[in-house]
Amino acid sequence: MAEESGKIDPMHQFLVEPIFGRDWAIAGESIAFTNSAMWMGAALLVLWAFMLGGMKRELVPGRWQAAVEGFTGFVTSMMDQNVGPAGRKYVPYVFSLFMFILAANLLGMLPVALVGVHPFTVTSHLTVTGVLALLSFSLVLIIGFAKHGFHFFSLFVPHGVKGFMAVVLFPIELISFLMRPFSLALRLFVAMTAGHILMKVLAGFVINGLNAEALWVAPVVAIPSFILMIGITVLELLVCAIQAYVFALLTSLYLNDAINLH
């Protein structure tokens, strides 16, 4: 269906292709090194370089160290606000989650197609965001049950609710708790997918408009679309940051539930 809407296929960018190791397999399942894996590795490398450059612990921080401290301070204050002193232990996890999602989102926005590399947004795949969400969710479960045992189930009965209402509210709260990993994963995945499809559709307008036979199409369609696309690109950069922040924020809230119950 996508081919009918123009020569530019907006879904092609989400294709996962093996780069090498096409024959590698475990029990019949391919474990080839794909472009998805490559961009995840790139995100890790970028993060590694960023953190190494800023962890020299100079007494008077330079620009780089100030940038790294800005990020760590941001996540630490978020955890302090939402979880309290007990949350300090989990700052490294939330920080890695935030930085990885941010780096993966931003790397997918890079115009590296100019040098012949196909950009790929790792977080635009439900499998990747799903695993990240499951990590957060299982961490919440593990912490909750390890800390409170079966008392953890009191999370599903809101404060001050007794008797019959507790019986009614328990399944509702339980379902809303079980929906958490899905909402976490879906939000990030759909936000990135939708943004990238929108950008590719607009890019299709620009390219098809410039190539159109009728001369009036280029100034009427292509140029306004191009200006709009610049704005949308800036908006997408904002969305990248907001989605990473929202993922980390919701993770910290869920951790708060597990650590402090109510």
Add this chain to the structure above:
Amino acid sequence: MEADAAKLLGAGLAAIGVGMAALGVGNVFGSFLESALRNPAAADSQQGRLFIGFAAAELLGLLAFVVAMILLFVA
């Protein structure tokens, strides 16, 4: 009606949900700004709640988008 036509119509109708989410997100940020301008000192401490409200409102619009995508490419 042909099945394909119905699919496309359904995907188009799902766009209404996305527009509704736009209203919701606008409402979240609008109300926040309104009250932040009344009491700027308290605004910074509410930023976390602002984004929780934003995330909740946005998710429902994104679900409408997922419905549209499923209709177009999967169903």
